[in-house]
Amino acid sequence: MLALSGCATGLVLSFVTASCWSTRLSLVIATERSEAAADCADGAKLFAKVEKISERPLEPAGPEPDAIRVVIRFDRSEDEYRAELEFQGPKPGERSLRDRSSHCEPLEDAVAVAIALLLDSEVERRERESRGVPRAVPTISIIRREVVPKRLKTNSFHIAGGAGVQAGFDSKLVPRFAFALGMSQREKWLFELGAEWIAPATSRIDAGEVSVSLVAGVLRACRLWGNEWQWGPCAAFGIGRLHGSGHGFDESLSSSLLWTAFSGELLVQRTLGQRWQLGVHAQAWVPLKEQRFSVQNLGTAWNSSTIWPFLGLRLGVRFQ
Numbered sequence: 001m002l003a004l005s006g007c008a009t010g011l012v013l014s015f016v017t018a019s020c021w022s023t024r025l026s027l028v029i030a031t032e033r034s035e036a037a038a039d040c041a042d043g044a045k046l047f048a049k050v051e052k053i054s055e056r057p058l059e060p061a062g063p064e065p066d067a068i069r070v071v072i073r074f075d076r077s078e079d080e081y082r083a084e085l086e087f088q089g090p091k092p093g094e095r096s097l098r099d100r101s102s103h104c105e106p107l108e109d110a111v112a113v114a115i116a117l118l119l120d121s122e123v124e125r126r127e128r129e130s131r132g133v134p135r136a137v138p139t140i141s142i143i144r145r146e147v148v149p150k151r152l153k154t155n156s157f158h159i160a161g162g163a164g165v166q167a168g169f170d171s172k173l174v175p176r177f178a179f180a181l182g183m184s185q186r187e188k189w190l191f192e193l194g195a196e197w198i199a200p201a202t203s204r205i206d207a208g209e210v211s212v213s214l215v216a217g218v219l220r221a222c223r224l225w226g227n228e229w230q231w232g233p234c235a236a237f238g239i240g241r242l243h244g245s246g247h248g249f250d251e252s253l254s255s256s257l258l259w260t261a262f263s264g265e266l267l268v269q270r271t272l273g274q275r276w277q278l279g280v281h282a283q284a285w286v287p288l289k290e291q292r293f294s295v296q297n298l299g300t301a302w303n304s305s306t307i308w309p310f311l312g313l314r315l316g317v318r319f320q
Contacts (some may be wrong), residue, residue, distance in 0.1 A: 034076065070087055079102070115287050190220075190234075218238045229271075243255075265283040278316075
């Protein structure tokens, strides 16, 4: 993704190797514009901007398999223009740009710069492969305005911890804590293996009380959308130990039950810097069977609910 701050002005372009100019590239630009972004450029106008910036001849189309194709989707939300770029061909990938402005031209310029950067990198690659020349120095510098290339999305690993309030655990609200190890696949799929603990919920019955807690392992999979802000549904399976213990009775005993459940979830999180993620996690556990703890001659002290809603915060850090 490319994150654009301010307007794309003050660009200084310097393409350093004349040998690169001898490599002709086929470039196809297709645009999709929402009604709110109807003033944004079409493919022909963007092609001309890219050709002017790159200062090299470009073919508008070509049958060769290594042609570079770019699909650009323009949209506008309130006072912010947005562009999603999908690169197809020899160097596939995605970029995202945004700009707060009253018109679309600054964002168009940033889109043209992003495509020119890709073309420059592709020319270098082809020259190195054909002639074995060393990698050229960067050819585009940007002054007073920031255009930051984002690495192509790859798999990354993370750890996350969270805490929140669990409902449905009998009739009380109790704290719940979680820890997870996970992997994000191209920032679209998230897979986690975690552990969760629900703090004891205490119920009084006659002269004594019964405390029930849960320790469980969890497998979770999520489908996410977005870049800086990510959101999406998750599904999880949990298996653990539901533990109950009595206190204050003539004979106080404890017992453990096998607990299994499925859940549906919603995760919303924001990336902070390069590694940190802060999110909100809403979930509803559905135990596979009803469970209860009883006290002999006194009745049921704790009874499982059909649905266990949960709402909490989570903080994660990525390793790659």
